[in-house]
Amino acid sequence: MEKIDEQLNNISQVEVPTGMHQFVMRKINYKKLQPILFATFTLLALNFLVIAWHINAKLIDAEFTDIMKDFFEVFSFNFSFIKAILESFFEIISPLLLVSAMLSIIGAIYTGKKMNFYHFSKI
């Protein structure tokens, strides 16, 4: 029996798999960041939806589909024509509004990806 005791006392210890420590720390970091990331993602996504809805309302008010039809009827590929079209488009929707919509969606995608990475990543 003493021999068994000795053998049991000398059971070897296997090293932990590479990356396991980092994985746990990453998950724990996510646990801390989760509420912040979730709030940021929700705010950005909501912001994008509100802006998109606002842009859509403006386009409907300005009868944008009719404008597009006219645009294709008289289309000519030259600088002054395109400039005129862009100017009239930006009269309907301000560039700031567009930039804000773009930034919101980019931010939402980035935070969404970060959440996805922390939540589903494996070693």
Next chain:
Amino acid sequence: MQNIEKIEKDILIRTKAGDLEAFECILSFYEKGIYNYCLRILKNSHNAKDVTQETFIKVYTHRKLIDPEKNIKTWIFTIATNTTFDFIRSKKRKNEISLDTDNETILASKAYYPEEGLVSDVDKALGQINQEYKKVLLLFYQQGFQYQEISEILEMPINTVKTHISRGKEQLKDKLKNYLT
């Protein structure tokens, strides 16, 4: 000695407050022990890795329950034991693994261990003894727990712990004969 206790207490208080650096100290200190304990019970490095990760995530999530005056090792091993057996139960429900004795014997005889780095005769024999006895033997010999601590971890009377150790050793001795002859 008093200094070490003071440092340990400080680490526990900081972990309880949510300090990640302090938690990382606990992780670094116990991950090897927990991984080896899970590995010998589950006999699969991939599952052992998952359960170890899950254990430490639970430790952090329930950090408010840490009592700096008590031994954290016992608490962590209680979580590890429960997580391991929850994992086995969930796998059993999904019919992914079966842990009846016959199947264990098959797994052990399939040269399952070398891939996991468990190559000694004791490792092979441990894989073939009763799961209840194995838990107690691992906690007593591999992790160096006292009877009282094992009784807390496994929620069983001290006398049962002692009986399990003695019966486990008997079974182990019996299994080891097969490797020696």
